[in-house]
Amino acid sequence: MKSGVSFRPSRREALPLSRSDRIAELSPPGGTSRAPKRYRAAIIGLGQIGNQFDDDPKRSVVWTHAGAYECVPEVELIAGADPDTNRLDRFLDRRNVRGGYQDYRQMLRDEAIDLLSVCSPTELHFSMVLDGARAGVKAIFCEKPLASTVEQGVAMVEACRSVGVVLAVNHTRRWESIYLEAKRLLNDGVIGRIESIAGCYPGKVFTMGTHLFDLMRYFGGEVESVSGREISPAESEPNVCGHLQFQAGAHGAILCGRDRANHIFELDLLGSRGRLRLSGDGTQLEIFRFEESPRYSRHRELVNTPFDSGGCMKENRLIEAVNDLVGCMNTGGTPACSGEDGLAALEIACALLESARTGSQLVHLRPNRKNEERTQWLTSPRSAS
Ligand SMILES: NC(=O)c1ccc[n+]([C@@H]2O[C@H](COP(=O)([O-])OP(=O)(O)OC[C@H]3O[C@@H](n4cnc5c(N)ncnc54)[C@H](O)[C@@H]3O)[C@@H](O)[C@H]2O)c1
Structure with missing residues (x-):
């Protein structure tokens, strides 16, 4: 299953590489480290799927947004936001990134972001995707489930569509x-x-x-x-x-x-x-x-x-997903799992x-059920997978 994976030189060659560092060095099939960095990426939420799953010694492929961005030559990971300072520091050290923020809105104001990952607890996806779209990013890679309610999901998809932002949802398979x-x-x-x-x-x-x-x-x-x-x-x-x-x-x-x-x-x-x-x-x-x-x-x-x-x-599904988003930004098109797919x-x-x-x-399920009242499902502030 991993035969298509190749390695590229480390960005941080001076530092000793842990096993999870090596995972983060996986490059996309056919990728070249000489490609210009065309897109600046940032991540909101630096927990498991945002940054930390790659530290799990049993996971042998890239499992985080941060790790995937590091592997795609056209993307430069420039910033991350999390109110948890321990997680923020872990991210900045681990990924060698300069832009760390406790307030994601500040990050959206201060950084010129093309590609925004939303990896926060599900109940926060709605406001963060809307804020990202308003801030003028080109693409948003939102974690699943898309939102807490169908109404929120509909609004997110429509907001992104109306300003031409590519929206992908990480139904990663x-x-x-x-x-x-x-x-x-x-x-x-x-x-x-x-x-x-x-x-x-x-x-x-x-x-x-x-x-x-x-x-x-x-x-x-x-x-x-x-x-x-x-x-x-x-x-x-x-x-x-x-x-x-x-x-x-x-x-x-x-x-x-x-x-x-x-x-x-x-x-x-x-x-x-x-x-x-x-x-x-x-x-x-x-x-x-x-x-x-x-x-x-x-x-x-x-x-x-x-x-x-x-x-x-x-x-190498997360790397493939980022490559897909880069392709959508380069030439237009719809990602393999779009906002509409996540909403469905x-x-x-x-x-x-x-x-x-x-x-x-x-x-x-009717094509246009957005005006109907849907079930509020979240009973816990955190939705760990
Ligand atoms: N696609 C997948 O296979 C997959 C796997 C795991 C999790 N997920 C999804 O990813 C999301 C996060 O899950 P997780 O397991 O990484 O959770 P987690 O709790 O490990 O990480 C969430 C992070 O968001 C941070 N956060 C909270 N409020 C914030 C704010 N206002 N601004 C910025 N950051 C904030 C938290 O401090 C935490 O570090 C959930 O929606 C979950 O369903 C998807």
Whole structure:
């Protein structure tokens, strides 16, 4: 999975490199350290996904916005903001950045920022994305879930669109090659018409569920209606399983764990001609085709079918995401996971919870439901994943 990764010389060659420093030195496939630094990046929120996940000794690829910016030659990481001075100092030291701010609004005023990451707790995404768009940045890379409510998400997408700011939401598997490969195989018709999609996530319908719903929609198209069921009383964030009806006719089953620490993320797509299974959270992709049964006349059975992966099984999704944003800034275009995509995933999560809390009634997702009152889901000030 990591064969496509190469290394470039350190920016801080005088300093001894820790293992996590070396992770941050991963460069994008095909990248060149001689490319001019065209875009100045800054990060709001210097916690786990903003800066610190790369210090986890078990994570072997870049896992933070800061690490990804360091790896993209056209980007220079110039500043970060966090009211927590320990985290701010860790960031400034670790990333060799000069611009540190406790007040992100001050950062937006003082720095000429092209590319802004919003990595704060979810309930702050709304005001920070709006402030970023007003400050004149070119692109915003917002963490998921996009916002706390659908109304906020709609306003964020519209605000960015109205001033021409590229908005991407970090449903990070959209930039991961195994999921792109699965999409290519589905487009090529290897399993025929998609009839059902079963998905499993570890729990926390907004923090983790939105990743799954985003992929189910990526593969199955727009969702027409949902019904949900809450499977355990949640201390901070609900665990919801349920059913999706896709506009194209397929249906979806959502399974949900009760403990976020039990990491499970799987998708199983059944089509008219076969089955595609993604297991091990992006480590295994299998194709099965219906072939004439050796055991039953007039029946077919699933047979595991080798396929050509095209040699593109690499995992550097955050770097790919930043490259995608750079491409959007260079030539226009829409990122692989746009604001609209993030909004759609959030809307599915809100609708599932609304259904779960009203006796599992069917909740319809209509194209224009922004005026409807949606569920306020955040009960905790912090939404750790
Ligand atoms: N895409 C993914 O796979 C992924 C993974 C983890 C987290 N996330 C998302 O990222 C966001 C942050 O999660 P986390 O786990 O990094 O949380 P975290 O608590 O580790 O980090 C959040 C940081 O934001 C800072 N912050 C709070 N108020 C601020 C303000 N006014 N200005 C600037 N910074 C402020 C906090 O001090 C903290 O350092 C959440 O929305 C979460 O859902 C996404």
